[in-house]
Structures are given as structure tokens and as C-alpha cells.
Amino acid sequence: DLDAGVHRALLAVARERRVTFFMVVRAALALALRPQRIPLSAAQLRLWFMDRLEGPSATYNIPVVTRLHRPLDPAHLAAALGDVAARHEVLRTVCPAHEGEPWQQVVESARPVLELVRADGPDAVRDAVDTAAGHVFDLAAEIPFRARLVTGGDGSQTLVLLVHHIAGDGWSTGCLLDDLDTAYRARAEGRAPDWAPLPVQYTDYTLWQHELLDGEHGVAEEQLAHWRTALDGMPPLLALPTDRPRPLEGDGAGALTGFEIGAGVHRDLLRCARAHGATLFMVVQAALAAVLTRHGAGTDVAIGTTVAGRADDALHPLVGFFVNTLVLRTDTSGDPAFGDLVRRVRATGLAAYSHQDLPFDRLVEHLSPDRSAAHAPLVQVMLQVHAAAGGGGPDTPSVLDGDAVGFRSTGAKSDLTFALTELAGADGAPGGLRGVLEYATALYDEDTVRLLARRLALALEAFAADPGLPLSDAPAGQDVPARGAATETVLDERGRPAAVRVPGEVHTRGADGTLRPTGRRAYPAADGTLRPVATLTAGGYPVEPGRVEAALLSHPAVTGASAEVRDGVLHAQVDLGPGAATEAELRAWAAERLPEYLTPARVVTGPVSAAQAAEGPAPAEPADARVDRLLLLFAEVLGGRRVGPEDNFFRTGGHSLLAVRLLNRIRAELGQDLTLRDLFRNPTARAEEVVLRTDPASTEDLGEEEQQPVHPGVGGLGRPRARRPRPARPSPPSGTTAPPRARRVPDADRSPAAGPRAARGAPRSPGPAHSSGTTAAPRARPRAPTGSSRWAFCRPELPGGLPRGRRGRP
Template sequence: PSTPIEEIVASVYAEVLGVERVGADDDFFALGGNSLLATQVAARIGAALDARVPVRVIFEAATVAGLATKVEQHAGSGGRKALVAGPRPDRIPLSLAQQRMWFLNQFDPASSVYNIPAAIRLTGDLDVAALRQAVADLVARHEILRTIYPQTPDGPVQQVLAADEVPIGLAPARVDAADLSAAVTAVVAAGFDVTSEVPFRVELFEVASANADDPTEHVLAFVAHHISSDGWSMGPLTRDLVLAYEARSRGEAPAMAPLPVQYADYSLWQREVLGSESDPNSLISQQAEYWRGTLAALPDELPLPVDRPRPAQASYRGATFAFDIDADLHAGLEQLAQRHNSTLFMVVHAALAVLLARLSGTSDIAIGTPVAGRGEAELDDLIGMFVNTLVLRTEVEPGTPFDALLAEVRRTDVAAFGHADLPFERLVELLDPVRSAARHPLFQVMLVLQNMVQATLELPGLTVSGIDPQVSAAKFDLQITLAEQPGAQGLSVVIGYATDLFDESTVRNFASRFRRILTSIVADATAVVGDIDVLAPGERDQVLSAWNAPGAWVPGATLPDVIAEQAWLRPDAVAIRFGDTSLTFGQLQSRANRVARALIAQGAGPESVVAVAVSRTEELPVALLGVLTAGAAYLPIDTTYPVQRLEFMLGDAAPVCVLTTADERDAVPAGELPVVVLADAQDYSDAPVGDADRVAPLRPDNLAYVIYTSGSTGVPKGVGVAHRNVM
């Protein structure tokens, strides 16, 4: 580096990426940088220059010299408040991220969904007294581990307890090896009431052994509630515990530099930095405006193919499916990212969006992703709840080449990372989506790319190994977590899934299709996303031969049968969406049953036709299903067509009646035909309609609908389609 600003950029690169030397031509992403670390770089360069540096500039110019030129214009612009410890008010508010954790906790204090568990096996000569003192040192060092959140007339507040108010027993509880897993699970799966209970718990178990010559074995289990910690916090927690134990085992107090700030200081700083929502020029107002526009009219739910209907309230029970991406495919994905000025995360995000679009049959794909929220250097060594969640929305059109989709994903992700200060919890309040205890708001699929150095625990005189606490809570329908293997030799992938919805075989199928998409885009980044083959070898032939064998059909099935089956299997799932209005399968079937009974009263039934003149709103599928449920065939009528064409169609098809709305009734040249208005069907029962209710039994060979083509002579030509053909 040859200029002061280049020196600052190089120094920040080295600090964040953990490299010794950085030259003026070195590229941030080539050195191992990624989307999430870019936010740290932007914050730290901004701190050095007393400015707010947009994260997008790192993607625009990633070399030291190029970025220095970009950020020079921001130097000295001010507007950045330093994070320092200062005076505290009598009532310390929660951080914005903590607020939602608090409300979720009070909704169900016994729930362990937001517990962060860990367990380690300690084999050898454990100094229990030193370990107890080390845990006490940890709690004394980090106020957040001794903070409770009582309710007050002004709302919940942070109440920091004195270190000696937090009891730390750690008397080893002796357990048999066969009972160890259950004992650990009991510790980490128990809930917290954060209004009165410190959200941090630690227990020590001594594992009984039949062989007196075996080395002594202990298991340390600890768990923190998400209101007090996040995944990144495991790094400073582990490091501080190791340093304290090493010192205490020597009979010394740990010599650690004091933390520059505590979490309470961060909470106050965050609110001051974000400003007031009543100020249109504040950071929080500007970012709220961005997210309102970006996520406007976002669908409430991604309709993935599930094995079971979504329950009215999620149980949060989950399981995981793991697989690996080999080193060659990993290298191909990295090279693809470099060629398109993107990151590995962006490539994986685009590929996952393609998978979800193909699985759901929709194009509007929202995926959540966590960001560390630790841009300021003062937060590096602090335990706390800093992580934020971003909603990445992508339009996946089947005819788009993958490289074009990747470019759009890059723009989306860079913009999102540049507006990552608004807490997700506040975003949910601002957008106010339809709330449901059955699903996560705004998105149901989470993508995580692990970029943290895994914490290691090395204690004197002990062999240390990790233990899976066997707690698989599912906050989302699906969570796809990728982590680079040591030496970047491949990726490990874990898919967490809600067992309310999915079987392992289904998730294994998802994983297989995801891998095929990744392989396809590495082979050809210009591939049209709708043409990417997601079927396994032989699967296409198997499906086509089964579905298209001569005479093959769904036995005994008619259109109203299959819709009624869905209404029975998943009555609360959304079936119809129009603007801000949605109908569940149960509501659709109930309304259609009323319409069917009104039509049956007019003589409609199998082999008769009902003309349907209803605009493309949520009432149209109700009308069509009502006709089918009555057993009749529907004839769609578009009232914008010339009257002469409509009169010909009505005369030629000879419907028994016309089904329409009050607004469109006068536009239909019905003549002497009876007219049924949808609103009048409310007077009929919504009980299920069967053959006993119809004028005749409904069979697969009966007509389902009649459609008119233009006809080769210019005269409309009617075509009848039976249920068997549709099925």
C-alpha cells in the first residue's frame, strides 16, 4: 500500500481475514472474503475514516487500491457514532433483536426452540474447582450471562445482576454411560423464563465406568437462550473459558484485557445509531423504506411439496439430513463465483432459489439468511445476541439463463447486506404479514453459509471432544447449512427440516435435486433455469412410462374428488391467492359446496353444462369448482367478447343455466336461461356433496368442461373434455 487510505484498507483486510500481508493489488474475495465479512470490512474502514462506508463498494472494487479510491470520497464525512461504554439510564432497554426473543419466550417459557446448546466430553484429570472458578470468571466477564429481563410498566428491561448473585454449583452428577444422552438433553432442552431466570445454564456430569483403571470422564453441558447469545458467541465463550481454566488450574486469576463494552452499552448505542422512525432521515427510517418496497406483496407461504398438511401450530420438532459436496464441485462453484464477480454464497443462493422455484411451481422466492451483526471491532470478543436475519427475494423465471439470474441475485444480496441494520423483528412488525403459529413469518427456508472459524477447546491435562446434544428444533420448514471442509476440500451440507411436514426420504430427494442443479450450473452457467434437469437418471422414463401407458389414469378420480381430498388432508393450506385475499382448501371447498347445491337446484348435473361468467378473482375458482362438484361441466364465458360470439356459444352449448356475479349479470346475453348469482348461493348448505345429492352419479367419463376455439372457418368450435382426460 502506498497511500494512508490504502494502508487502512490493507490493515482491515488482514485483521478480518486473518492474513499476515496484504498488497495493494490483493483482492478481498480472492483472499477468502465473503458477503458476510464484507459488512465487517465496511464498518471498520468507516470507523477509521469517520464515515459510513456502503458495503456495496467492496463488491464494486475489491482490491486494496480500488477500494481505497472508492472510499476516499467518504473519508471524514462523519455521521458515525463510536461504540463506547458510557452512562446508563436507570432502565436499560432491550436491543431490537432481543425484543422478539423476549416476546417469543413469554409466549412459551418452557420451549427450547431458541436454546443454543453445547456439550463437551472431558477425559483425564479434570480440576473441578478450577472449572467452577473458570465458569464464574466467564459470567463475571460477560454481563449478558447474568442479565434478566423483567417486565416493567415501560416494557421489558435489562437488569444486570452482580456476579455473586448467579449460583454456579458444578458439583459433578454421576450418571451411567447409557443414561448420559438423556441427562444432557434434559439440561439443554429445558426452557428459561427470562423475566426471572438468568438465560445461561451449565451442568457437569461424571460418567460412571465399570473399569477403575479407565481415565476419569466428565461431560460439561451448557446452554444459553438466544436472547443472550448467538452462534458467533461460541468463539469468545470458548476462548475465555479456556484462558480462565488454564489460569485457575495454576492457582492464578485469569489475566484477560477488560472488554471495551458490554451488551447493555451496545443496546443503547444501537438505538442511537438507528435513530427514530419518526425522523424520515434516520437510518432506521431509510432502511425500513427500502424493505417495504423490496418485500411488498410478498406471498405469505412458499408452497413446497410436503408429506403432511401443515398443522395449525408448529411443534418445532425437527431432524437433519447431511451430505457432502466433493472438492471438485466445490472448486467449480468457487470458480463460477469468481468469473461472475460474485461469492460462493451468491452462487448457492441462486441455485437454491432455482430448486425452490422448481419444487413449488412458483417464481417469487424468499429465502432467509443470518448476518453476524458484528461490524464494529468492539464486538469481536463479546457474547451477545447480535445476529440479524435478512430476507432475500428473487424472481425466478423459467426462461432466464442461470448467469443472468446470478447477476440479479448478486444485486439483491448486495443491496440486502447494505440494509442489514434494521432488525428482522422490527421488519416483521412494519410489514405486518398475516401471522400464523404454523409457519415462520416472511420466509420458511433459511440458507446459512458457515464462515466462522470453528472454536476449539484445549484444556491442560484433558482430552476434549464434542458431543451432539441431540436437540433438533426446527424454526423453519427447511434450513440448508453449508460449511467449508478444512483446506477448502469440499463442503458439508446439513438440511434441517420440520418433521411436521417432511419425511427424511423427501428431504433426501430435495438434496439430490439440489446437487444436480449445482453440477449443472458449474458445467454450463448459461443454462436456462427451467431446462436444468432435476430428475435422477431413469426417473424421467419411469414417470413418463407410468403416466402415459395406454389406458393409464387415476382410478375412479374426478376433479372434485382430488380437490375434496386436499380439503380433507390440509384444510388450512392456502389454495387460492388473489391480491391480498387468500382462500384455504377448506374455505374453497365449503364455498364450492354451496354453489354446487344452488346449481343442482337448477337441474345441473353430469353431462349438462353451466356457463360461468366470473372475472379472474378468488370467486372464479369457487364458481368452477362449484360446477364440477354439482357434477356438471363448466363453459367459461368472457364478457369482454363480442355479444354475437357469446350468443353463439350459449346457443350451441345449451347450458342449463348461467353462473355469474351481480356485477357481471347484465353483461351476459342470457336470454331465457336461468341465472344463478354467486352471492345467492350463501343460502345453501356447505355440507359435502356426493352422488346421492346429485341428479345422477358422477363418473370419470363425464364432461368436466367445454371450451370454444376460434374454429378453422371462423365459427367458434366447442371441444368437450372429460374428467378422465384431465386426470
């Protein structure tokens, strides 16, 4: 996926360092001999796993919604949809599971559903669109492609094409629309489309990918070795201050805000990129890293992006899920000049792009042993920069021409996702950048996100004009609050009054008027108040002792609590009143109320001695028979590895697919049902035994209907329990995290749009519908929650931005 810009950058580095780059010769992608059960691709497997973890939702839908310029004949459209599904096997593929492992089953006779809906008035049309965009696919039994044609009272038509992300990506929508246009024209003429056969199908790609990674000359080990070195010691969580404490399990809700960069700044950014042998994406990445550092993220900044994953020309016309996520680590230490930071970014970026074949999920399995439902692994901030549409005259008219229609969004896949799209004038000259910032509403307020977007725009303007500017001199705008500042104020690293949300050291003003440092860190909020910033870390995570103490104090037997970090490990000490509570019980209590990384390694009564701190977790209580049985199952799934009652499943070699196998074995051997989120929250045999012993939602207590797995052949996964909140994604499926191209939608209450590219949607009230076509019958499934936004974006995953204290109870 090396485009011209990256290729030039590689050559520049080669000349600079007097080295030669050698391209690895790979086996050609061709039609493959298919086994009885075709495995899922790496990206598909992660998405299937997320569907199991989160439960039914429309989060990973890709809707393409268009208010058509010319009406379509429903019969011709239904036939054309069938033609497209016949051409692209992935659009008629379901994903059943055999002994807990999913596989691709191509359904030869399946045709996509076409719903015909009449809707009188704009509100009814919007409802019909939202319902269609929010359809919840049953991946095991329902093909991942359907459509709805909504006819308004005035005769106008709105077409909703819906593809589940397991069968498509942003690039795929262009392929789908082109083929649907061709097929419709042919059907309107009374004939079948006479297109040339596709060189390969998605199943061929899947088998080729498995061989590429793990075959005789597989690249997985070499690329994993690169990433192991490149990401060694990287913090597991970006320490960017949030407006609210990070919840145990995020609700996935999100919203969008927009921002724009002028044409003049766009030209300066391109000039800066050329001067440093870099791409526009690299320049924007450097500026974003600088902004994040200044706002408290530290100097070791991980930013994610996506690459198209279509290096072979045979994949260009295919519908399918090919994208992959790359981790771009940025070192902003030493307050370098911006131009120097761009050089750092270029060097790490080129190394990342040359090792892009390794699926993101392999990185997670091997390099992220600490799994948390509270945040995505490795990267929580995503960046996309998309090239302007190519010139060369008007596009060929299509029967699907129309205007993009907004629809409701379901949420955010990352904490923050910055997506910028280049604009071009009629002459092809740089026309500015249009940006969208998608954010998790559980963490951030709209005002905060708007401030971050504005500061990124200001930083891009300043750095483009003067690449010699140090990072700390990036402008923050007129955001310094009027603090009646006489008693306490915050100074940044240069000793200047800190701008809103810029952390610094708190100073107090003495009687003689001089400022004295306190050793505490905080940032000023917009209202002038000071918000504390975590200064302690445990296992690389920022630690908030007060939150840990509050969780322990909520236990009825605890009268006092304090938390501290010793040698990088979090410990807690408690005072107990009437009643008894063991360390294991108190740790379990905390684990139910805190993210995994804030759960103390030890909870003891009285002061924590140095010896206790060095010992780590207290010796486990005598294991009962069920713990022993769980240990046998852990060891079986982990290939015979010796496991103790307190050993973390994911730190001892477990990963997502093995987690599914473990839950299947627990169901088969113990007759009880645990969910994937149970395992993420309680990853040891002893903790799982407590869940099995105390949770009333186990299989033996469920009604007959609830004992059934969501999908046939997937025992032991169970339905997500109603009492538990929907978890944040432990890891976004490769390449699904960025909402790219932005455009404004007139209706201020509506969100990501859909024209030739699209994003996600969620349902509102269903409307009357008539179906045309057949598919495997889906089960009824719950609907996902709705959200709203005022921006629309489309979703072409082009190569990652390449050009194209102690407390007492009262």
C-alpha cells in the same frame, strides 16, 4: 459485516456501473449512560415475545457439549464460570417486565449453576446430557447461563455449557470458551484471571443500537424505505408443495438430513463465483432458488440468511445476541442461464447487505400485515454457507479440548434450513462442502427432504460445470417414476415427463394416443401417483378449495359447501340443513379449523353474487357492550386510531409488543385472560369477543394457580392452554433460524452437536445432580418435547454466507 469477498463484489459493481460507494460514518460504540430500565435489543425483544407466545421450551437453548480429553477440577470450574459471568454482563442478566414491557436487569451477585452429576454407563451419560441441554430457562428470574459436569463410571467427564439464545449466538460460543479456558487456568494457579476489561457490555450495545436506528441521525427510516421497495409485492408464503397440509399452528418439531458436495465441485463453484464477481454464498443461493422454482415455489423466491451483526470491532470479544436475519429475494423468471441468475442474486444481495442494520422484526411489523401462526413471515426457507476454518497451524491447546457429543434436538425454526460448511485440506485447498438440511416434520417426509438435498447437490454440480445452463436443464437424477402413465401424465414447462415432485400440467392420453392438456397442475409422487398443486391464490397465498370446503362441511348445520376465489378474495357458499348458522358463526367455525389465509372473507348461503363478492365481509352484527370495550382498548393501544369490529389488529398498526400491551389491558379492564396465540388466531375485536364469551379457559374460570402469569410483572399473558397445540413461530427471532456447521455423530439416534459451536437440545429423564453456585430462583416449568436426528451441527452465525370443488354431505 462486510467481509473481504463482499467488499470485492461491491467494488466490482462500482466499476461496472461507474459509481462510488460512500460509507456512512456512525457514532462509535462506547460505554453509555444507563437509564433506570435498559430496554432489550431488537433481537432479544423478539425472542422474549416468542417465549411468551410459545410457552416454556428449550427451543432457543445453545448447548455446547464436550467429552473432555482431560478432567477438570469442579471447584476451579465453578470459580471460572463465575469469572466469565462477571466478565460478560449479559450472562447474568434477567428480563423482568414493567407494565408489559421487558427490560434488562443485570444481577451483580449472580453466579451460574454448576451441576455435578455421576452417570454409570453410556446411556446414563446421554440422559444426563439431554436433561442438561433441555433445561427450560425462566427468563424473568433466572440468569441465562448454567453448566453441568457429568462424570462417567470410568472417570471420563462430559461438560455441558448452556446459554439461552437471548444472551448469545454462534460467535459468542467461541468468546465464552476462550474466556472460560483463561479463567480456569488462572483459578488452577490460585489466582483470578488478569484479562483486560471488555471495551463495552451488551447493554451498551443495546443503547447504541436504539440510537443508531431511531436517534437524531437514525438509519431506520432510510433502510425501511429500501426494504419496502425491495420486498414490494413479494408473496407472503413460498408456494413449495408439502407432503401434508400446513397446520393451523405447527408443532415446531423437526429433524435433520445430511448431504455432501465433493472437492471438485467445490473448486468449480469458487471459480464460478470469481468469474461473476460474487461470493460462494451467492452461487449457492442461486442454485437453491433454481431448485425451489423447479419444485413449485414459483419465480419470486424469498430465502433468508443471517448476518453476524458485529460491524464494530468492540463487539468481537463479546458474548451476546447480535445476529440479524436478511430477506434475499430472488427473481428466477424467464428461465435464465445460471450465470445470469448469479448476477441477479449478486445485485439484490449487495443491496441487502448494505441495509442490514434494520432488525428483521421491524420488517415484519411494517411489511407483513398478515400475521399467521401457520408460518413464519416473509421467509420460510433459510440458507447458511460457512467458510472453512482458517489455516496457520494447530490451535492453542485448551483445558476444554474434547470431542463433540450429540444430543436430542427440539425442532425446526423454519420450514427448511439449508446449512453448508466449507471443508479444507491440510494445504488449505477446497475440500468440499458438508451440508445439513433441517426440516419441519409437520410438513415434510424424510424421503422428500433427502430428494431436495440430492437435487441441490446435482444442481450445484451441473451449474458449476456450465454456468450457461438454463435453470430448467438442471438435472433431477433418475427420479422419473414409471407411471403405468397410459391415462394421465405430467409434463414440465419444457414438455418433458416431470420428475418426482416436479409440478407440471396434467395431460390425458386420447384414443388416438395424443396427449391433451387438462388445465390441472400436479406433481408425480415417488409411487407414481399424482398429487394436486394449488393453482388459485388469494392475497398472495396458495388456496386449496377442497380444504376450505371440508372445514365448512364439518359444521353440523352445513349440508353442502363450495369455495372459490374472486378478484383475489376467497369466498365460500354453503347449503344449510336443519338448524341455523350465521355468517359470523360459520367464519368463526372455519377460522378454528383453517390457517388464517384459508378462512373465507365471506360465507353465504346460495350462490355468491358479483355484488356480494365486491362488498367484502358481511356487515357485522350489532356490537354488544364487550365488543365496544374491546374497541376502546384496541384504539388505546394503537395510539387513538379508529378501529372497527372487523378490523385486523395487525393490519391497522399492531405489532408484537403492542399485542402484549393489548392483552395486559384486556386483563386489567375485563378481568379475563387471553394468550398471544388467541390474538394471532383472532385478530379482530369481534373475534376476540367470541373467544372471551365461549372459551372456558378465561381467567374467571381458572383456578388460583392458573390465574397467575408465568412471570412476575407480565400480567395478561397467561399460560398457554393445554387444549391448544403449540404454535408455529410467526417469526423466528432475528438470526436464530440456521443450523450451521455439520459433522456426523456416531450414535445414529442423536442430533445437533455441540463442540465449540452448538445448537438446541431438549430433555429426557433427569439424573441425580448436585449444584454449585447461585442464581435467582427459577420457577418449575414444563419440559419441551424431544426429537431425534442423526446429524450434529454447530452454530456460528457468520455474515450470511459471506466467505467466512363443491361437495355434498353423504
